[in-house]
Amino acid sequence: MNATARKTAAQSLASPPGEGELYGITELAQEFAISLRAIRFYEDKGLLAPRRINGGRAYTRRDRVRLGLILRGKAVGMSLAEIEHILSLYGDHGEGHAKQLDYLVGRIDAAMAELDTRRRNIEAMLGELGEVRGQLQRTLAAKRRARKK
């Protein structure tokens, strides 16, 4: 599959039946500055499930968003397994029963609690680094004063 194939596929339908733009793998790789291998790897792990067109992978906007979430999750320090859990919360669970929706809300709360813990840790580190910084600046100021300007 190549760029032209995708282009014609998208252009041949003035009003596509439900899935707007499609993206190729290299396209996404460049946009997010990661390797093709990484994207395929995420697919292997079940984090992405692009459709196949002519043997090649075709990603929808939704896939693109998911990839963004994956990378943000990584940036936040989550494992792919954790990210998978988070992603599962983004599905089309419009058909679930009340029980299941409650369960989902619970999962989301748990995920949010974990993220909050992480944030607190970061804030603690920021605080401590700020203290070290302040201390350094004080000794620096003292040194400069000692030099009589």
Add this chain to the structure above:
Amino acid sequence: MNATARKTAAQSLASPPGEGELYGITELAQEFAISLRAIRFYEDKGLLAPRRINGGRAYTRRDRVRLGLILRGKAVGMSLAEIEHILSLYGDHGEGHAKQLDYLVGRIDAAMAELDTRRRNIEAMLGELGEVRGQLQRTLAAKRRARKK
């Protein structure tokens, strides 16, 4: 080295000459709920440098603090290499020249900026999860209304 050895070592000196309490490796392992192997591993990587007493490792309060920082760094999603950088900022750089202190402040600023980015990412995820949660709760409320209570 064992618990008693440490105990006697600490008790034999009413006013120890500069290094208060000492901790054994299992002690720290239990306190932080990690394995002995992990602690030794951090030492291998240069993140910890306990003194040796009778062949066994003896950790000071300072070592204990460093271990805490290591674990918090991990919880925040940092690699051991990154953590090592952060830890190097906590040293006794009271004897550095102004140039070096300036450099250190720069390093700290960089580290803080990175942490801040991470925090922002977390907040973004929290926001999105909150939205999903809200959406779910709305459909849940609708379902309950549909049941006429």
Add this chain to the structure above:
DNA sequence: CAGGTTGTTGACGTTAACGTAAGCACTCGG
């Protein structure tokens, strides 16, 4: 002094998250 606890040093195994390379298929421009 036998046994248990606590510690030590290797050495090898494992999991996660990819990187790298080989070899083959399709498709397009010339």
Add this chain to the structure above:
DNA sequence: CCGAGTGCTTACGTTAACGTCAACAACCTG
């Protein structure tokens, strides 16, 4: 029709961060 470009699969290599296991030493206790 052919080479360049793009993509696919399969398989092996790599790095980080430990876990696990073996074999041994020091020490306290009964």
